[in-house]
Amino acid sequence: MSLEPHPARPSVLISAAMSVDGHIDDAAPERLLLSSPEDFDRVDALRAAYDAILVGAGTLRADDPRLEVRDEARRAARVARGLPEHPLKVALVGHGGLAADLRLWQSGGAKLVLAPDAAVAGLRAELGERAEVVGTGAGLDPARVLDALAARGVRRLMVEGGGAIQSLFLTAGLVDEIQLALAPFFVGDAAAPRFAPPVAGAVFPQDAAHRMTLLGAQSLGDLVVLRYAARRADASRVTTADVDRMRLAIELSRECPASETAYSVGAVIVAADGTEIACGFSREGGDDKVHAEESALGKIDLTDPRLRTATIYSTLEPCSVRASRPHPCAELIRAAGIGRVVLAWREPALFVADCQGVELLEQAGATVVEIPALAEEARAVNAHLVSRS
Numbered sequence: 001m002s003l004e005p006h007p008a009r010p011s012v013l014i015s016a017a018m019s020v021d022g023h024i025d026d027a028a029p030e031r032l033l034l035s036s037p038e039d040f041d042r043v044d045a046l047r048a049a050y051d052a053i054l055v056g057a058g059t060l061r062a063d064d065p066r067l068e069v070r071d072e073a074r075r076a077a078r079v080a081r082g083l084p085e086h087p088l089k090v091a092l093v094g095h096g097g098l099a100a101d102l103r104l105w106q107s108g109g110a111k112l113v114l115a116p117d118a119a120v121a122g123l124r125a126e127l128g129e130r131a132e133v134v135g136t137g138a139g140l141d142p143a144r145v146l147d148a149l150a151a152r153g154v155r156r157l158m159v160e161g162g163g164a165i166q167s168l169f170l171t172a173g174l175v176d177e178i179q180l181a182l183a184p185f186f187v188g189d190a191a192a193p194r195f196a197p198p199v200a201g202a203v204f205p206q207d208a209a210h211r212m213t214l215l216g217a218q219s220l221g222d223l224v225v226l227r228y229a230a231r232r233a234d235a236s237r238v239t240t241a242d243v244d245r246m247r248l249a250i251e252l253s254r255e256c257p258a259s260e261t262a263y264s265v266g267a268v269i270v271a272a273d274g275t276e277i278a279c280g281f282s283r284e285g286g287d288d289k290v291h292a293e294e295s296a297l298g299k300i301d302l303t304d305p306r307l308r309t310a311t312i313y314s315t316l317e318p319c320s321v322r323a324s325r326p327h328p329c330a331e332l333i334r335a336a337g338i339g340r341v342v343l344a345w346r347e348p349a350l351f352v353a354d355c356q357g358v359e360l361l362e363q364a365g366a367t368v369v370e371i372p373a374l375a376e377e378a379r380a381v382n383a384h385l386v387s388r389s
């Protein structure tokens with residue numbers, strides 16, 4: 001079991017052009033040109049500065065892009081910097097059925113297709129040598145996509161579309177910057193695809209209460225290019241939902257069989273969409289050694305892709321050393337891939353002199369958030385022990 005941090009996820013730029021009525025294409029089969037020649041050149045310069053360019057299957061089929069750096073001097077400059085001529089070309093697809101004559105396959109540079117695990121074998125058979133195919137777990141979790149790219153050395157990712165892919169990364173709070181070219185015309189068709197369309201059950205962290213920061217506005221002929229710092233979901237902030245879930249964990253801690261030698265702790269693991277994955281409490285199920293976090297983690301499928309973006313709520317700081325088990329809870333949490341830990345109460349020096357659970361988790365790359373306002377409630381469940389410390 002390792003506490004190594006995961007390689008840093010790449011920074012993410014969404015680059016798009018839209019009409020003044022918010023469409024990124026029209027409903028006709030041919031590609032609608034929104035950008036001007038000057039703007040296409042700006043995008044080419046951007047491509048040359050990135051390690052990878054990503055599009056979804058819809059864009060691949062509708063626009064049939066090559067995803068190349070077109071300008072020869074820019075390609076030469078990349079090579080002089082020790083980079084491949086073109087950034088890695090990445091397609092995010094839900095299933096197979098990618099035409100063999102797509103221009104992407106005929107163009108230069110390495111290609112990577114990311115798809116749910118269930119589609120990988122079929123895509124490998126379909127694509128052969130045209131592209132490497134890698135699984136992203138049960139679905140298309142954008143955090144796992146970034147982890148897969150980070151593992152291939154990608155530090156800067158440019159997402160070119162389409163709308164569903166824009167929304168996928170934006171609502172996950174994984175976008176650093178948006179560059180949006182505004183084309184001076186209307187599409188005027190409700191059937192035409194729009195920029196970052198709504199996604200059922202997902203919210204954009206860049207809402208009216210959390211406005212993005214304007215980084216610049218550039219006139220390019222009759223277009224204007226807007227640059228915004230997109231708001232990443234702030235994992236270190238305590239939300240109302242965090243408080244509700246910690247209260248649930250405190251309720252669970254009241255279920256613990258009484259003990260004079262161990263704390264009563266409750267834990268809940270929650271997916272990014274708010275779904276509860278598992279919960280547990282100390283000494284659950286007649287095991288007088290099991291910890292709350294350990295019990296909850298023991299109920300999950302460790303291949304569940306939701307774990308990467310899940311939060312574990314524990315009423316007490318996860319333990320850093322154990323006498324009765326080989327792995328402390330801080331280690332089990334990171335081994336499960338959970339990156340956000342919310343706790344109510346730091347462990348006092350009663351059973352161990354200096355619990356290092358928070359430090360261990362942070363060293364391993366997790367975001368640890370405390371809710372001091374609930375510490376007293378979590379502690380009160382253990383009042384019979386704490387009065388001794």
Ligand SMILES: Nc1nc(O)c(N)c(N[C@@H]2O[C@H](COP(=O)(O)O)[C@@H](O)[C@H]2O)n1
Pocket residue numbers: 262263264265281282283289290291292293316317318319320321322323324325329347351352355
């Ligand atoms: N986080 C947490 N949950 C529980 O349910 C607990 N009982 C504890 N206790 C702490 O875990 C460490 C020792 O574990 P062992 O008794 O050796 O298995 C120590 O830090 C206890 O205070 N923690």
